[in-house]
Amino acid sequence: MDEAQATLCSSEKFIRKRGQDWTNWMLSYGGKMYRVRFYAGEKLLYSVANNPTEQQTREYFMRYLPIDLALDATAIHLKRCESRNLNPLDHLPDPSKLEGIKAAATANVP
Secondary structure (H helix, E strand, O other): OOHHHHHHHOOHHHOOOOOOOOEEEEEEEOOEEEEEEEOOOHHHHHHHOOOHHHHHHHHHHHHHOOHHHHHHHHHHHHHHHHHOOOOHHHHOOOHHHHHHHHHHHHHOOO
16 A cells, blocks of 8 residues: 555545445555445444444443443444434433343343
């Protein structure tokens, strides 16, 4: 990757914007660089998000829920807040409400 390509990758064009269903990537193939879009599921996007708000939201749910439920809860919460233009960190559910979700989910596990 040359300097111009590296500069492009660190630009605003490669930062996921709210509401986008994709992320931009540079793919090296056959000695050439290609700009591509990766369409990941929401759960995957939020599980690897490095945006500070998304990270803090994910860490909050991971403190109280098993990993699979925490990632689902993170995706649902962030999407809901995004659609209502709310700050996710200002609207995190009370931990006592998460205990009910955890109990209901683990009751169905064999």
